[in-house]
Amino acid sequence: MSSRVEELRVLEAALVSEQSPSRSSANFDRLVERFPPRPVSATWPTTELTRRSMQHLVTTSSLLEGLDERTRHARLSALGVVFDWLAAQSGDTWQQRWDGSGAEDPARSDWRRLVTAQRPDKDHLGPALALLISHDVLRPSVGFLLTASSPRGLTALLVERRDPDGFATLTSALEAALVSTGTSYPAMSRIGTIVAAKGGGVFDVTVGDCVEVLQIAKAAFADRHYNSPFFYQLLYSIGVFCDEAPPTIRAARDLLVDYLHERETRLDHSSMRALSATLANVFWRDLEIHHPGISSLHLATEVKAAWKLRLLEQPSRTGTVRLGAMEILSSVRAFYLDINEWAHDDPARWGPWAAPSPIRYAEISHKKNHDQRKSKMDQRTRERLSALPALARSAEAERRDAAQRLNIASGTGPGETFHAGGATLVRSSHAGRAVTHVWAQDPDTAKRRDLTLEEHWAFWAWAAIEVLRHTGVRIEELGELSHHDMIEYRLPDSGEIVPLLHVAPSKTDVERLLVISPELADVLSAIICRVRGEDETVPLVVAYDEHERTWLPAMPLLFQRRFGAEHRPIGPQAIRDLLNRVVERTGITGRDGKALRYSPLDFRRMFITDAILHGMPPHIAQLIAGHRDLNVTMGYKAVYPEEVINGHRAFIARRRALRPSSEYRVPSEEEWEEFLGHFERRKVSLGTCGRSYATPCIHEHSCIRCPLLRPDPRQRSRLVEIEVNLGSRIDEAIREGWSGETEGLQVSLAATREKLATMDEIAARQTEVHLDTPAFARTAVRVVITPPRSETIELSSAPTSTSN
Secondary structure (H helix, E strand, C coil): CHHHHHHHHHHHHHHHCCCCCCHHHHHHHHHHHHCCCCCCCCCCHHHHCCHHHHHHHHHCCHHHCCCCHHHHHHHHHHHHHHHHHHHCCCCCCHHHHHHHCCCCCCCCCCHHHHCCCCCCCCCCHHHHHHHHHHCCCCCCCHHHHHHCCCCCCHHHHHHHHCCHHHHHHHHHHHHHHCCCHHHHHHHHHHHHHHHHHHCCCHHHCCHHHHHHHHHHHHHHCCCHHHHCCHHHHHHHHCCCCCCCCCCCCCCHHHHHHHHHHHHHHHCCHHHHHHHHHHHHHHHHHHHHHHCCCCCCCCCCHHHHHHHHHHHCCCCCCCCCCCCCHHHHHHHHHHHHHHHHHHHHHCHHHHHHHCCCCCCCHHHHCHHHHHHHHHHHHHHHHHHHHHHHHHHHHHHHHHHHHHHHHHHHHHCCCCCCEEEECCEEEEECCCCCCCCCCCEEECCCCCCEEEHHHHHHHHHHHHHHHHHHHHHCCCHHHHHCCEHHHEEEEECCCCCCEEEEEEECCCCCCCCEEEECCHHHHHHHHHHHHHHCCCCCCCCCECCEECCCCEECCCECECCEEEECCEEEECCHHHHHHHHHHHHHHHCCECCCCCECCCCHHHHHHHHHHHHHHCCCCHHHHHHHHCCCCHHHHHHHCCCCHHHHHHHHHHHHHHHHHHCCHHHHCCCCHHHHHHHHHHHHHCEECCEEECCCCCCCCCCCCCCCCCCCEEECHHHHHHHHHHHHHHHHHHHHHHHHCCHHHHHHHHHHHHHHHHHHHHHHHHHHHCCCCCCCCCCHHHHCCCEEECCCCCCCCEEECCCCCCCC
16 A cells, blocks of 8 residues: 555646646646735734733723633633733734744744643643734734644634625635535635634635635645645635636646546446546646636636647648547546536535536547558457467477577587577587586687576566466466465266366456466476476565556565576566567467557457357356456457358258248249339329338328329429319319318318429439449450451450440
8 A cells, every 4th residue: 555655746846836836836836926925914003002001902802792700710711821921022012022922933842832831731822822813913824824733712702803795705615615624624724714814704815815825725734635825716706806807726647636536446447547647647638738727627618628639630740630538538528527527516616616527528529530440450469360370380490499409509519500499500608707507609600699688588478478468467466376276166966076167357357267278288387397496396486566656465476587696576567578579489470460469458358259269158258357248258359251150041041940831941033023013003193102012002092192102303293283273173162062071172272282392302313424334345354346248257355445
């Protein structure tokens, strides 16, 4: 946990500061330049009172009313002691005496120790001093009031004595905001501190006063809870400041640090670093660079559009879409939504920063992005899976050759030439020096080679490739495999022993067991034989978890190496380097001719793809891979074209098995004629009927009213005649009093006019387009050319330029 806290402190320092001074300090300095704090007055009427007048003012105060006799007597006694102590100090006013007493000396832990000699009981000295401050006799500094343990309860006295109306307005604003006591009390205390140190009332507080309080609190308190600027926002909400005052004096970078503090308990360090890089660098720093002076999360439309445009462009400005742009947009949108949600629970802390998200939901629709990524990853997996046997053979051959070179060179004397592993080398001599590695020299290039180190890396590259491709474990799980993870399981029926490999919880915190195949057993056996010590045990090694930033307990790790006098684990980055070396020496290339690089995740995808293609049920592959969701497992599986074809053919076969077999026989002549006749019978005078095959006319051939009629614009004149005829019939029906006939004719007339409008729309859309269809003479390979009558016919194999 200590390393996690230290990592977060380093992250906070990187976010909040670039150089000294910090960004938040620079923000305060700019505010102080615009809004300087009120200067501390040298004197004022109440601090110039005589002792008799000052004693009368304080002892007759209403603040002493309501106390029981014992407490009131103790309070007055303490006031007398404080009066005597201040009167003994040098100065013309009570404030000068206070300043000269040394009570505010930073080296002094408690000012009451100066008065202890006169009064051993100091419980009432703090309330006595609070009475003097509330009556404006003394104005201690802001730093003293913030850090001194006494006096306490000063705000309550100020509310009653100094500015009851101003503090009542603040109380009403707090009740309207529905904030908790843990938020309201510190805010009222900060405002009371300003009133006590500067004089005046609540509405006399300035922006500079608030900035001064925050600067002193930031230097005095490490806990960010005591540095909350909510008291400023409270004063701003009741209209204390001028119109030019900013709505908040908190730096946006401080907000990012607070946000990351809230999220860090639910994220590992890798996710935390990615999130901080996205919010602090890709988002906010980019806005600060291109929009100087920005201090609010409320982004203008042009600012949002410009940032998104910069995001979607590569640093090379090629115009291509940045990889991972969707994840960045999702992180920024989640940041805004989290702030808005937290503002409901803690409006004092997050409310001033609540703002509409600059990213709409439609902009982070991951379907298209996921489809594109899935297609790219499937293509990547297919290319690498086909080349995997060649890579494994190359790693095995390199391991064998490196071991052969080392063995032969170890038995060769210095200066002698030897041939091993496909190379002719000369054993190097090291006269007078103790050398633990075996060195050789290429006679042609004079290049020296460390054969011990070459064999070391060749072996571990082969071991990493074999374990990854036979287990599909993650890279961090590979580094944490230990000798204790190899267990045996005895079948209860047959008693057969099945070797299992236990994979410790990692990314998803789910442990699992894998069956050790014979090929994997040979690899693990070779690893154990290599790392065993002289006592036939695997040495204990302490590894470092990069995701949790913690040191793991000592374990007999399989992937370890001897470094000097100690054993060290082979980390994930070293394994990646080993894979890259093997691939470069193998010379495997992709379709584009470039080197085909492998990552540890590629082996995981290839393992899942190969397992499912060879018949493993997907839900079993999910358990082996350690995925919580089956969709994640299927996302790792690459889809092959022949797999799609075979799957479609299998679907057709299953569908035919469920449907009547008579539907799949060869149609008879009568059935075929009936099918063709259906399309002929759909032709009517006004257009074409759109009813389905083998279905009767459900409208009894009333085509005018039928919605399935597809009118033909060429029959418009006929439809106009029908419209005129219907109008005449309606007039006749009205004249003769045929009400039932009139209603039906009016429905037909409305349908006729609708069909006319449809015809006009179809005619307006129809335009003649020349598709430039090539003539047969331009497309045929062999063209017969008709010669003159006096010549014979010749055949030409080249197409002519004759057009139709």
